[in-house]
Amino acid sequence: MGDPRVRPPGAPPGGGAASPAPWLEAILAAAPGQVERLEPCYGIESLRVAPTALLAVADSIREAGFTMCLDVGGVDYLPRQPRFEVVYHFLALQGDGRPEQPRRLQLRVPVPEEAPEVPSIAHLWPSANWAEREVYDLFGIRFTGHPDLRRILMPDDWEGHPLRKDYPLRGPRDRAAATLPQGEQFDFLQARRPQPLAHARGGWRPDPGAGGSEAEGRDGHDGAGA
């Protein structure tokens, strides 16, 4: 055996060995039949796990020394079924001794469109808390058992999940444009606020002939209590 970092001829690209390492075998055994070993992705072992088996597999991943959950991401493969995939990346800092470098693991969980639900792993890796909120916010995938599943990037009263492939690029403006008469422009802020904004249309400067009436029209500027 030479340098373990050099890929022997015939081995799969990225350093993934043909037979799973002992730590990987333990993870595969955690939910037999529900974990599929994929082609290593840029040298990172990759597993596909059914949502029902995620918690059991996550426990074994944690036991295998993966102390960090680097990120939780979502993917929308729109025409495909199951439509979504939640992708986790884990890191074990101490490595497994051969080669002497941190181990990484990728986990892909397919999620069907009809019931976009995945168990939360925030109790195992607290760093997954906000990452799962982001996936929920932008893809609408619910993480069951999450301690605080709220939107994190978009405003709290936002409708829809913007990173879904069927979400219109301009959001509510695009949706309303289909119903508006020709030449009319959709007023986004108007649609999102119940009270009218006098200054949003036309000039905001006081009309010289308007007397004291403009004070009412500018109440929107008080803002502090809004």
Next chain:
Amino acid sequence: MEVTNEPFLVTRLDQFARWAQKSSLWPLTFGLACCAIEMMNMVSPRYDAARFGAEVFRASPRQADLLIVSGRLSHKMVPVIRQIYAQMPEPKWVVAMGACASSGGIFDNYAIVQGVDQVIPVDVYVPGCPPTPDAVLHAVLRLQEEIVQGDPQAGVIRRHG
């Protein structure tokens, strides 16, 4: 009234107030995006906004009378900028710096307000992506012209009395 030999100047109170306002604009330290880097340059030795009395960036809206919106405004930021603007004492002015603040710029999407003038009144628009510090200085000078010659109520949202 006794006439003395002390030097004196005759002006109108209105003119004097406008001169004082334009000569000490205090911008708010409020950077939204990459334009803020150019805005910071405006007060650097190279561009020296102090020459025009607009170099005192304040970190509190209570002490600022010029809001330079330097960057794209997201919909989530709208309540924040409304509150900041409401907290600034009158008279107050707004400069929309760059393409994004003026019109949404390249961000014609769901997340970005298509121009801050949909949310707060804007006095001067600065084109550019980002505008150079010279352009922002030019906007400040234009604003000073407006303060001296324009509508005396332009910086006032509610007319008092």
